[in-house]
Amino acid sequence: MIELSLPIAFLHSFTGAFDFILHQREAQTRFVQVGGLGQVWELTRTHLEVSGLALAGSLALALPVGAALGHRGRGEMFAIGLGNAGRAVPELAVIAFLVAFIGIGLRNVVLALMVLGIPPILTNTFVAVKQVDRDAVGAARGIGMRETQILTRIQLPLAVPTIMSGVRTAAINIVATATIAPLAGVLTLGDFILSRNVYGDQGVLAGAILVALLALIVELSLAGVQWLLTPRGLALQRERAAA
Amino acid sequence: MIPVIAATVKVMLPLAQLPSNFVHHHSTTTCVAENRFFCADWAAHNFDRYVDPALKQALLVSVSVAVGFTVAMGLALLSHRQPKLAPTFTGLTGVLYTVPSVAFFFLLLPITGFGTDTAVIALSAYTLQIIYRNIVAGLANVPEEAKDAGRGMGMSQRDLLWRVELPLAVPEIVAGLRVATVSTVALATLAFFAGAGGLGQQIYSDLTFKTNIIIAGGLAMLMAILFDLVLLVIQRLATPWLRAGAS
Amino acid sequence: MSAEAPDSLDGPVEAPSVAFRRVTKRYPGADEPALAELELEVPGGEICVFVGPSGSGKTTAMRMVNRMVEITEGDILVGSTSVRQRSPAQLRREMGYVIQQIGLFPHRTVADNIATVPRLLGWDRKRVEARVEELLELVRIDPALRDRYPAQLSGGQQQRVGVARALAANPGVMLMDEPFGAVDPSNRERLQNEFLRLQAEVRKTILFVTHDIDEAIKMGDRIAILREGGRLAQYATPAELLMAPADDFVEDFVGADRALKRLALMRVSDIDLWEAPLAHVGQATSEARAKLPEAEVPYVLVIDAERRPLGWLSDDDLLAETVPAKPGTSPDPVLELDDVMRDALSDLLQAETRYAPVVDSEGLIAGVLSVEIISEFLTSPEALTEERPAAERPLG
Numbered sequence: 057m058i059e060l061s062l063p064i065a066f067l068h069s070f071t072g073a074f075d076f077i078l079h080q081r082e083a084q085t086r087f088v089q090v091g092g093l094g095q096v097w098e099l100t101r102t103h104l105e106v107s108g109l110a111l112a113g114s115l116a117l118a119l120p121v122g123a124a125l126g127h128r129g130r131g132e133m134f135a136i137g138l139g140n141a142g143r144a145v146p147e148l149a150v151i152a153f154l155v156a157f158i159g160i161g162l163r164n165v166v167l168a169l170m171v172l173g174i175p176p177i178l179t180n181t182f183v184a185v186k187q188v189d190r191d192a193v194g195a196a197r198g199i200g201m202r203e204t205q206i207l208t209r210i211q212l213p214l215a216v217p218t219i220m221s222g223v224r225t226a227a228i229n230i231v232a233t234a235t236i237a238p239l240a241g242v243l244t245l246g247d248f249i250l251s252r253n254v255y256g257d258q259g260v261l262a263g264a265i266l267v268a269l270l271a272l273i274v275e276l277s278l279a280g281v282q283w284l285l286t287p288r289g290l291a292l293q294r295e296r297a298a299a
Numbered sequence: 300m301i302p303v304i305a306a307t308v309k310v311m312l313p314l315a316q317l318p319s320n321f322v323h324h325h326s327t328t329t330c331v332a333e334n335r336f337f338c339a340d341w342a343a344h345n346f347d348r349y350v351d352p353a354l355k356q357a358l359l360v361s362v363s364v365a366v367g368f369t370v371a372m373g374l375a376l377l378s379h380r381q382p383k384l385a386p387t388f389t390g391l392t393g394v395l396y397t398v399p400s401v402a403f404f405f406l407l408l409p410i411t412g413f414g415t416d417t418a419v420i421a422l423s424a425y426t427l428q429i430i431y432r433n434i435v436a437g438l439a440n441v442p443e444e445a446k447d448a449g450r451g452m453g454m455s456q457r458d459l460l461w462r463v464e465l466p467l468a469v470p471e472i473v474a475g476l477r478v479a480t481v482s483t484v485a486l487a488t489l490a491f492f493a494g495a496g497g498l499g500q501q502i503y504s505d506l507t508f509k510t511n512i513i514i515a516g517g518l519a520m521l522m523a524i525l526f527d528l529v530l531l532v533i534q535r536l537a538t539p540w541l542r543a544g545a546s
Numbered sequence: 547m548s549a550e551a552p553d554s555l556d557g558p559v560e561a562p563s564v565a566f567r568r569v570t571k572r573y574p575g576a577d578e579p580a581l582a583e584l585e586l587e588v589p590g591g592e593i594c595v596f597v598g599p600s601g602s603g604k605t606t607a608m609r610m611v612n613r614m615v616e617i618t619e620g621d622i623l624v625g626s627t628s629v630r631q632r633s634p635a636q637l638r639r640e641m642g643y644v645i646q647q648i649g650l651f652p653h654r655t656v657a658d659n660i661a662t663v664p665r666l667l668g669w670d671r672k673r674v675e676a677r678v679e680e681l682l683e684l685v686r687i688d689p690a691l692r693d694r695y696p697a698q699l700s701g702g703q704q705q706r707v708g709v710a711r712a713l714a715a716n717p718g719v720m721l722m723d724e725p726f727g728a729v730d731p732s733n734r735e736r737l738q739n740e741f742l743r744l745q746a747e748v749r750k751t752i753l754f755v756t757h758d759i760d761e762a763i764k765m766g767d768r769i770a771i772l773r774e775g776g777r778l779a780q781y782a783t784p785a786e787l788l789m790a791p792a793d794d795f796v797e798d799f800v801g802a803d804r805a806l807k808r809l810a811l812m813r814v815s816d817i818d819l820w821e822a823p824l825a826h827v828g829q830a831t832s833e834a835r836a837k838l839p840e841a842e843v844p845y846v847l848v849i850d851a852e853r854r855p856l857g858w859l860s861d862d863d864l865l866a867e868t869v870p871a872k873p874g875t876s877p878d879p880v881l882e883l884d885d886v887m888r889d890a891l892s893d894l895l896q897a898e899t900r901y902a903p904v905v906d907s908e909g910l911i912a913g914v915l916s917v918e919i920i921s922e923f924l925t926s927p928e929a930l931t932e933e934r935p936a937a938e939r940p941l942g
């Protein structure tokens with residue numbers, strides 16, 4: 057009995073979740089309409105907005121600092137240590153810290169998410185820029201390139217794959233943590249998950265599905281961006297090394 | 300309502316409520332009442348309440364990483380034998396890594412129910428990508444001439460794997476374990492959503508009480524550091540030749 | 547064979563012959579064979595060197611013997627059994643295998659590296675221990691290094707550990723693919739000499755790959771010259787090869803300096819040495835001066851009471867009353883009768899001196915070698931025609 061009913065119940069709950077996504081219904085708490093594509097779109101937009109702002113902010117800060125340190129080969133302890141420390145920071149603690157110490161709201165959530173986005177980008181940028189083939193850098197100096205030119209024309213292009221893998225890790229962290237942003241008053245897709253008393257079980261499952269899809273789409277898009285940004289010669293070199 | 304979900308509702312209800320301020324009601328000192336930066340008195344008197352959740356979280360992390368390691372090792376050995384499988388495994392573990400853990404918990408609920416099992420499944424799935432990638436890289440970096448010499452001495456595939464390839468891959472494997480473990484400690488703070496308790500439960504129980512956030516968050520980070528140190532020691536013990544070479 | 551013969555634990559192993567019977571190798575997807583109908587036989591206990599340009603199939607030929615590469619056509623016999631009838635693992639455990647990159651296991655100590663095959667064979671701990679000790683001594687590695695890791699050894703030491711590891715289970719056959727290729731030239735010569743001395747003790751059947759014709763001539767009892775397309779150009783002793791190259795390819799490969807190369811086949815003892823006027827410490831210099839006019843060597847060599855060379859008298863020394871214990875010019879380089887002639891010549895040239903004292907195995911003076919003796923030999927017709935008593939290899 058149970059063996060049979062389990063998969064059926066399982067299927068049933070998923071069809072319910074899809075129904076929640078597609079059609080509005082009355083909230084568990086009565087009187088308001090929830091679910092449906094309209095609300096899904098609204099929450100998705102907020103989710104992308106906080107995530108996008110946080111990622112952009114992280115990039116704006118971490119990329120120049122990481123590149124500058126990597127170019128000079130200085131601050132290894134700081135760059136690597138920050139990356140390690142960043143991994144140890146619990147997402148929930150970041151949001152809770154925000155709620156308890158700083159205050160809620162979109163701007164604060166973006167700042168909090170940047171705490172998770174900055175470390176992987178900074179560390180990877182540092183490592184990637186520092187690792188770039190010394191011969192290539194030496195050759196560039198030899199033909200009279202200025203240091204900024206060496207950084208922007210030689211080191212950064214060659215560092216793209218590693219930097220982008222840091223950016224992707226940052227994006228995954230940010231999108232995931234934005235899911236609990238409703239605790240700090242910003243209604244992202246996570247609201248479906250966290251406010252079960254409003255949306256019901258089907259809403260919770262729908263939220264989980266939507267968050268997972270969103271994360272996968274963001275990851276795939278960034279993989280595409282990485283492919284576009286990677287210099288052709290570098291990609292060929294890697295293929296060759298792999299073969 | 301569907302039975303599986305119905306069963307979870309009862310347990311989940313208290314969680315679904317907005318964070319209550321239960322701590323304040325039990326406390327009367329002015330520090331707590333004014334919610335100052337850190338109330339040392341309160342912390343000293345209430346530290347007990349964090350011990351069990353911390354231990355529970357430590358256990359959850361250990362089990363999850365152990366499961367993740369076992370599965371990742373299995374996948375890595377399979378794709379080591381059969382390189383055609385590697386892209387599939389990389390893609391699969393990559394997807395599991397990408398899905399946010401909170402979403403993962405709730406996606407699993409209808410299947411595995413509310414409880415520690417669900418948390419372990421989601422957390423260990425999350426570790427797969429990092430550990431798998433590192434084992435594969437570790438095995439790939441074993442010097443070709445060492446393998447050739449091994450074969451030339453009549454080692455079987457098995458001998459070669461256990462006596463040469465895996466020992467030489469240890470540094471990269473442990474490096475992967477360290478990253479995975481530290482991340483899992485942080486992520487396990489969310490595992491109470493799946494019904495596995497832990498320090499996250501304490502944080503969630505009063506999101507506005509500063510002392511609470513500092514203690515619980517601090518303990519979680521401390522736990523990550525301790526795990527990392529333990530693995531670092533294991534790595535050093537398991538690879539005496541690396542230090543010898545450096546001296 | 548000396549008392550600490552390495553075979554003492556296992557009893558002497560009769561080194562088997564290795565015979566290639568029309569062996570062809572075609573790699574999948576390649577049109578041309580990597581090795582074409584190779585036919586040759588290496589007698590037991592001898593060194594056969596495979597030499598030839600890059601891609602001529604040397605490594606392929608060697609790796610088919612222990613089935614690291616499978617034979618396409620033909621057969622290889624070790625002793626009287628075909629390698630095809632043996633399981634690869636068994637076969638490999640009975641053969642030593644040394645490669646250019648050495649391939650020591652970085653995570654294992656020197657002793658553990660050497661013990662690899664004995665442990666695979668399931669020897670008990672005591673026997674393994676004893677064997678490791680014996681081998682360290684045999685390849686002249688300081689026993690204090692036994693617990694070091696490969697990264698803590700010099701290139702030459704690593705190479706010797708590699709050889710010890712290959713010898714561990716007392717195999718009858720050794721396969722060596724450019725074993726000294728990664729060692730710098732100055733150490734290479736020493737390793738070659740040590741290896742020849744070792745072979746004199748252990749008497750294995752050795753297949754040795756190199757692309758260095760000089761190394762081939764020095765190391766080989768027989769040389770197989772391979773050419774592009776994996777075809778055998780000539781299989782002969784070094785002397786035959788130098789005197790009668792089979793065709794233009796071999797002649798080219800051996801090089802125009804064939805006469806010079808013959809020096810690699812000779813020992814200092816094979817040539818008539820000159821005599822220098824000798825003087826003892828404390829003797830009156832006038833006596834020594836008197837000998838100079840009719841001497842072959844225009845310098846006086848000072849020797850001690852046991853007849854060991856101490857140095858040459860300098861012009862200042864000749865002005866003094868008696869012969870000093872520390873003559874003005876050092877005797878270096880001091881050569882030995884057993885030295886290979888080519889090495890002796892290069893020592894002379896390196897020291898920028900025309901004469902060097904030659905001593906016997908006890909270190910007592912046996913004569914003087916000069917650049918003139920060698921150049922006379924090189925311009926004489928016998929250098930290219932008469933088979934000189936090729937140096938008895940390996941050293942006794």
Ligand SMILES: Nc1ncnc2c1ncn2[C@@H]1O[C@H](COP(=O)(O)OP(=O)(O)OP(=O)(O)O)[C@@H](O)[C@H]1O
Nearest residue numbers: 573574576580599600601602603604605606607757
């Ligand atoms: N595993 C392989 N698969 C396909 N072709 C191979 C393989 N190994 C060797 N070959 C080819 O077979 C030929 C002989 O190679 P081999 O390695 O025996 O040459 P070699 O004489 O040892 O050369 P070198 O002096 O460069 O070591 C070459 O053309 C090489 O490209």
Ligand SMILES: [Mg+2]
Nearest residue numbers: 604605606723
């Ligand atoms: Mg070769």
